[in-house]
Amino acid sequence: MKDGLRVTVWNEGVHDKRDRKVMDIYPEGMGKAIAGYLAEQPGIASVRVAELGDKGQGLTDTILAKTDVMTWWGHCAHDQVTDENAAKVKQRVLEGMGLVVLHSGHFSKVFKSLMGTGCDLKWREIGEKERLWVVDPAHPIAEGLSEYFELPHTEMYGEHFDIPQPDQLVFISWFEGGEVFRSGCCWHRGLGKVFYFRPGHETLPIYRNETVLRVIYNGIRWAAPSGLKKLVRGNVQPLENVNRNG
Amino acid sequence: MKDGLRVTVWNEGVHDKRDRKVMDIYPEGMGKAIAGYLAEQPGIASVRVAELGDKGQGLTDTILAKTDVMTWWGHCAHDQVTDENAAKVKQRVLEGMGLVVLHSGHFSKVFKSLMGTGCDLKWREIGEKERLWVVDPAHPIAEGLSEYFELPHTEMYGEHFDIPQPDQLVFISWFEGGEVFRSGCCWHRGLGKVFYFRPGHETLPIYRNETVLRVIYNGIRWAAPSGLKKLVRGNVQPLENVNRNG
Amino acid sequence: MKDGLRVTVWNEGVHDKRDRKVMDIYPEGMGKAIAGYLAEQPGIASVRVAELGDKGQGLTDTILAKTDVMTWWGHCAHDQVTDENAAKVKQRVLEGMGLVVLHSGHFSKVFKSLMGTGCDLKWREIGEKERLWVVDPAHPIAEGLSEYFELPHTEMYGEHFDIPQPDQLVFISWFEGGEVFRSGCCWHRGLGKVFYFRPGHETLPIYRNETVLRVIYNGIRWAAPSGLKKLVRGNVQPLENVNRNG
Amino acid sequence: MKDGLRVTVWNEGVHDKRDRKVMDIYPEGMGKAIAGYLAEQPGIASVRVAELGDKGQGLTDTILAKTDVMTWWGHCAHDQVTDENAAKVKQRVLEGMGLVVLHSGHFSKVFKSLMGTGCDLKWREIGEKERLWVVDPAHPIAEGLSEYFELPHTEMYGEHFDIPQPDQLVFISWFEGGEVFRSGCCWHRGLGKVFYFRPGHETLPIYRNETVLRVIYNGIRWAAPSGLKKLVRGNVQPLENVNRNG
16 A cells, blocks of 8 residues: 555446536535545545446446445445446455445445345434444544534434444444434455445535545545455365374 | 244255265254254254255245244255245344354355355365364353364364354364364344354264254354344434424 | 342442432332342342342352342442452353443443443433434344333433443433433453443432333343353363474 | 654563573563564654563653553563553553553453453463464454464463453464464454454564564554544533433
């Protein structure tokens, strides 16, 4: 990582092209809003926006091979991502690519297949207040934050969130309407890392919020490829002398 | 569970019908060898053997509905289990059914889709010694055991085992040839529980070993349905008064 | 455990003897209120109340030797428990005794020394509403519950709760005043198990609430001694032939 | 951390001053052997060796205040570290200082009080072979390694190692004599991080091994202060309007 991370912001890019409300908030598209912030941060070598409407759904072998960490936002077109492409992204994660899944990305093919569960949840869209509490204050994803931060108007996501127990739980959200949610969750998968981060919605300017963007950036840094580069599988010879009846 | 657990021992049942070596060890079939032990244990109401060759691959809705915990052994015919049946079993786990995956079941469709990873590993078949150490001595799956137990002749499985970090790691295996393996692994998935237990092989009498059978039984008890019976999902009303701009 | 669990409800027993408000709610003492419920549940062989004011602070070797699971409530007299007695209780947990720590017991010597952290938190006493959400619906401690339950008037505890990451997190509390809290936390320690459960306060009738009592009972069942009975430590002989330069 | 980490290598420094065998291997002292390697690595601003025989046992407020990550090696003089000094180090960890505990440091006052368990284990000193397998290949502490590495002659440590379940388990050791050991274990504690790494012995040149030193370095990087800088505790005001009967 000496020269910094190569980030791909994968953005479904459907709402931002046809819904007036979304276009007002993100005239440049939601992907570019996120990418613009990231491009200015230290340790980031390059940021690319890739979309469902791009060639190869923005998930070509070339793009995947040159991505250290991918962020994923999708909502209304999860089913349009081909099974083959979803499988390729998952495979890249198992081989070491970091993945930061945002908000409604919880229902994407990629996230569900990496989790092994239904990934369902409760939701409500009345613009209520959310307060995200840091419950793992030693975690690098909490770097630079205060012990909580608020989003004044959000779509609510509530428990039970059908995910495996996170390896590390960084944030728990409090919602004005009475629910809680595990909003920042970390897992290792094969050689790769996955961070799920709840905030974000197409009709609210969540990705204009500096703290939200900071957490996404922290998540990218945490999810950066590290650890082993490759592993041996299959039938192997003994490492010690064994004299058996095999 | 007042009247005991209803257990289904799902057995691929291919080797035991055609390979002389396997038939010599398990003339009644591997499934019946396991089921015979279980049927005599306290807290077990009924034990059924179901096989790939049965009607509906032994995975009919009727069987699944009447199973509290299922054990799973497969090896050479993982691909013959239909995607639909694998999905049904997974769904039943998410709804509360316990699942105890044995040995080569690590590569079954059901286990891989519940884990979200490749589930690959190293292996070697020379009949070497395995010693399983208890590393979570407070765990109910270790009930009645000593701090380690040995299997004199086994197929080796070695790390890296491509699974998510277990919620609880009960056993670590030592192999004569120089490898280690996370041999007893627990996860919660939705309303259900999954226990992976390594020992077992078609050409070695592993399921004649009392300690191995005891661990399978302990795993079934641990994986028994408990906790919630159902969950609410989807769009919900606020539980508190919220006066917002929704 | 064939004949059921022997439970000791350890109760500080100071407030209940001198504070009018507490005496009004628990005229029989808080310990007896809890013990009375437990004594009628299946699988419980005996329930004893032990208090700080008893001989040996209610923590004699005889009591400890005959206790399978201990519940612990303390608040204003944590420091009066002798270091020696706290160390004895901790040692019994490491040897297999279950421990269910209630509410303000988070600051007891026993709990702090088993956790290895400060165990501090935020608090507020205005009688606000608490809603406890089940976030691990497969967990046996959630048996018989709905997906959440409410306490209309509680003392608030808020994050950050300075504990090690729980091995299993069962409940997260929502508080009317804006906080969240990890309210049901499980850990293994040596041969023993520890469950921390937040609800409870001396001036509110929390231990008259059936769901709260049910969770305490579930916690006791979960924390029951299981797993190994003993372990070998110290200098050991090789289990395999080793021909080295030792 | 822009300018790099300030590391203190705390070394008991008793064996290295009086035992001929140890002096032959580490004529400069074991602390300096480790420090010399670290001082040349990227991202390290400064490395200091502190010893039990130093003023204030090498644990003065000044040293602690200027230490981002401390490594700890002790063996025969654990009891000589004062309770007050052990408590100060623990407190610094809870406030954010990283701690990398080496080998026989498992029995230090600091480690035991941070773990909350007995930290006992099996051991044997015949110079047998150890092979450390990476079981969490995505972990930054495995950066730059192969899937296993070997130490030809080591003191054996065997399970059960009486520690809390690690938040992340990076290495499992295989020993020639038949044991296994959780050799690389990570925990968060308060605002700080703790890494336990098994290899190392006073009479074997373990800290001359490049891979061992690399892992210590990786552990220091992982344990570097990150996350929150401070937390609020105690009695707090509501963040939301609450109208209750307090």
